[in-house]
Amino acid sequence: MKIYDDKHIKNIVLVGAHNSGKTTLAETMLFEAGLISRRGTVEGKNTVSDYHELEQERGASVFATPLHTEWRNYKINIMDTPGLDDYLGEILSSIRVADTIVTVINARNGVEVGTEIIWNYIDKYNKPTLFVINQIDHPTASFEDSLRGIRNLVGNNAAQMQYPIKVDGAQGIIDVLKMKMYKFSSEGGKPEKFPIPDSEMERANALHNELVEKAAENDEELLELFFEKGTLTEDEMRQGIKAGMLHHELFPVFCVSALQDMGSGRLMGFIDNVAPAAADLKPEQTLEGDTVEPTPEAPTTLFIFKTLQQPNVGQVTFFKVKSGVVRVNDKLENSRTGESETLNQLFIMDGKKRIAVNQLVVGDIGATLKLKDTETNDTLHAAPKAVTIRPIAYPQPRTKKAVWAVNQHDEEKLAEALKKIHSQDPTVTITYSSELKQQILGCQGELHLANIQWLLEKVYGVEARFEAPKIAYRETINRSSSSSYRHKKQSGGAGQFAEVHLKIEPWEEGMPEPEGFNIRGKEEVELPWGGKLVFYNCIVGGVIDLRYLPSIKKGILEVMESGPLTGSYIRDVRVMVYDGKMHSVDSNDISFKIAGSHAFKEAFLNAAPKLLEPIHQLTVKVPEDMMGGVMTDLQSRRSLILGMDNKDHFQILKCATPEAELYGYSTSLRSLTQGKATFSSAFASYEVVPDNIQKELVKG
Ligand SMILES: Nc1nc2c(ncn2[C@@H]2O[C@H](COP(=O)(O)OP(=O)(O)O)[C@@H](O)[C@H]2O)c(=O)[nH]1
Ligand SMILES: [Mg+2]
CATH class of the missing domain: 3.30.70.240 (Alpha-Beta Plaits)
Known part of the structure; x- marks a missing residue:
């Protein structure tokens, strides 16, 4: 495998709604570049990208798959992503390491909800982006509707590069950058090139001029040239388009049929010639406040953007080289753990295929195996001082489920498996709720959940049961109430004795102090589950010794941890302990705790308790x-x-x-x-x- 430098590596990510044709386009790109000799189809379950058994079962992409092509002196890494927002985690990881985002639109549906959801993220990242209107061969395709949808997203910054036409019944594409017409044969093969026919000249010219102006707008020098000459050369236009893409102010729009391999070669040519390369990108700020220079000379820095558990292989760790060069047997430090990791093997991944390489340079994407303790979002670095690349911000869970092992003796196995699934896919979260006494799994939706279940069964061999988590109710009171309790026990030797009188009231922030009491002390307890207990010492004449008050409070808090209505936490109550009795021999902490808890419970039940x-x-x-x-x-x-x-x-x-x-x-x-x-x-x-x-x- 040839070694490419950072000026000749381009990372693109294919994003877009479910079924827009991303996986098909990736397959066609690999074919165009000569990496594969036959194109697989999604229906045939034989594409390079959707190789995972789970994807073949679902008939769609579930994981982001890194692929690569070599095309006219450039290496283009392609990340094919799933389209459903249940898999947002996979999409965001891939966007993070891409230099150019290729948004695929299905010309049959135009801009879909799925496209919009992803667009909202793209817009935040400010990355060079182009649009590909796919499926132009389909009888119900509408290029114009799709273009209108794109304009709704990016306004006037959409730069139309092409439009489809029919030429003598065959599919054609007019390219207004090159000012050429391509005609495709239904048998496949390279398209024929023609000058633009007279009938299309006016439209093509108008679009060409529009493109020239858009290209010129992004570069002072080009703008001057444009005013001088009234036009720009093809090379000058490329320069301006690239500048516009880097500013996130120009979005080229192409059209293709991925399925019939029409326009994909031209698209790849554009990516080669115009789309920004790794070397064009800005240096990255680290969490430590330093800068990682994206040059081959800088110390090596790898950002881990994805990990995948593969049967018979173990954990595959995917990284992007953010600076320097990584070589086989390099030892790098993980900035999260402070531990050193040895990269015994380096690979380029094409779906399930691994190609061993000796080194990878800045800008490139690769994988390694058998790291000790390195997870998604970690940074590995050669620099003596810690380097941490800004982590990918994953979305919060949108669905939560309580999860158990079907067989009780599998609980540990389940916990291990869930931990591994989380480290591969941080949008899966696992927490234990001591309140609900349930293990809670968070994920992005029902499909996501179905896949987690599939992985548990097929990969980790553990059967799990999912249920709606219990609701974390709270209990409180509506009105005030008083009660007293005497705890007395006489059994042989030392007895137990305590008597507590108390009043409870609903508590709210800023309310005046209770009336009619002689307040000696006040303690505000912030409850770990939210809300407060405000505990007043209103004892007069030393009828209860001060040292017993903490025990009374303890007894009350015990009841508050498991309320009398439903066993839920109690919140927002104030308690005035104002009277009681003690015994010089038989009173002790335990007795006052018991008396406090009983008195509180009784008062609570009489205070119009509510959930x-x-x-x-x-x-x-x-x-x-x-x-x-x-x-x-x-x-x-x-x-x-x-x-x-x-x-x-x-x-x-x-x-x-x-x-x-x-x-x-x-x-x-x-x-x-x-x-x-x-x-x-x-x-x-x-x-x-x-x-x-x-x-x-x-x-x-
Ligand atoms: N007619 C037509 N169908 C296409 C084209 N591209 C993809 N498809 C079909 O659209 C469906 C979804 O394609 P796929 O590549 O899985 O979409 P993805 O979800 O974006 O990866 C499959 O049935 C493809 O055969 C195209 O250019 N033309
Ligand atoms: Mg797909």
């Missing part, structure tokens, strides 16, 4: 004409509508919905809107559970 439930704020983006169904569904989920906003053809709806009603919402919203709506949710507050529901819950 609180977690409420989430939801933001739902719905196409206008689907608003009715979505609203009805939300109302049946006890939602309080907080507001609505118009944006393009969408309504942005904000509402407050109880967590208990959110179970399965993503599936329900998808089926109500054919996947055209999106939503996000975040915990907002605890609110009182309606009486009828509280009755049900307390009964259970």
Whole structure:
């Protein structure tokens, strides 16, 4: 394998909605570059990219797959990503290491919700981006609709490079940068090149001039040249387009048929000649505040953007070389662990195929095996001082499930497997809730969950059961109440004696001090589960010794950890201990703890106790004409509508919905809107559970 320098390495990522044709385009690019002699198809389950058994079972990409091509002195690394937003983690990892983002649009559907979701991320990253309108061969394709959709995203910054036409019944493409017409044969093979026919000259010229102006806008020198000559050469245009892409102010638009291999060679030529290379990118700031210079001379820095567990192979660690050169047997330090890792083998990966190499230079993407303790988002470095590349920010989980091993003796195996799945895919989170006494798995949606289950069974050999997690209710009181309790036990030798009188009241921030008491002391306890216990010492005349007060408080806190209604945490109560009795011999800490807890429990049950439930704020983006169904569904989920906003053809709806009603919402919203709506949710507050529901819950 030839060694490429940083000026001749380009990393692209194919992103776009599910089924837009990314995997097919990747296959065609490999074929065009001569890396494969036959093109596989997604239906035939024989593409290089969708090689994983899980992907073949699903008939679609699930993982991001790094591929590479060599094309006219350039090495182009291609990351093929899945299109569904359940797999956002895979998409974000790939975008992070790409120099150019290729957004694939399905000309049959135009810009889809999936495209928009990904676009929102691309826009944040500010990376050079081009659009490819695919499937132009399809009878229902509309290039114009797709172009309009792209303009909705990037406005006037879309730079049309091509448009499709029919030439004597065959597919053609007019290229307005090169000012040529390509005609494709249905048998495949290289296209024939023609001058632009007279009938298309006016349109092609207008678009060419538009492109010249757009190219000139991004470079002072070019702008002057343009004013002088009234036009630019092809090379000058390339220079201007590249500058515009680097500023994120120009977005070239191409058209292709990936399936029939039309236009893909031209697209690759453009990527070779114009798309920015690794050497064009800016130096990166590290978390330590230093700069990583993207040059071959700098000390080696590798950023781990992905790891994958492969049967019979173990963990494959994918990295991008951020500076320097990495060679076989290099020892590098992991800045998170401080431990040294030896890179015994270096590879270029093409789907499941590994090609061993001796070295990789800055800008390139590669993989290694058998690292000791290196995870996604880690940095490996040769520099004496720690270097940590800014980590990829993964989205928060959108779905949560309680998870158990079906066979109890598999619990440990399950925990190990989930840990490995998380280290491969950080959008899968695992936490143990000591409150709910459940292991909680967080992920991006139902499909994501189905894949996690598949991996657990097929790769890790452990069967897991998933259920809706319990709801973390809280208990509190509505009014004040007093009670007293005497604990007395006489058994043989020393007895137990304690008597406690107390009053409890609902507590809220800023309320005045309780009246009618002689307040001697006050302690505000911040409860670990939210809210407060405010504990007052109002003992008069030393009827209870001061040293017993902590025991009384302990007894109360014990009840607060498992409330009398449903066993949930109690919050926002104040307690005034104002009277009691002790015994010079029989009183002790234990006795006061017991008396305190009983007195509190009794007072609590008489203080109109109520349940609180977690409420989430939801933001739902719905196409206008689907608003009715979505609203009805939300109302049946006890939602309080907080507001609505118009944006393009969408309504942005904000509402407050109880967590208990959110179970399965993503599936329900998808089926109500054919996947055209999106939503996000975040915990907002605890609110009182309606009486009828509280009755049900307390009964259970
Ligand atoms: N007619 C036509 N179909 C295509 C084209 N590209 C992809 N497809 C089909 O669209 C479906 C989805 O393709 P795939 O590459 O898996 O899309 P991905 O989800 O973006 O990776 C498959 O059935 C492909 O055969 C194209 O250019 N023309
Ligand atoms: Mg795919």
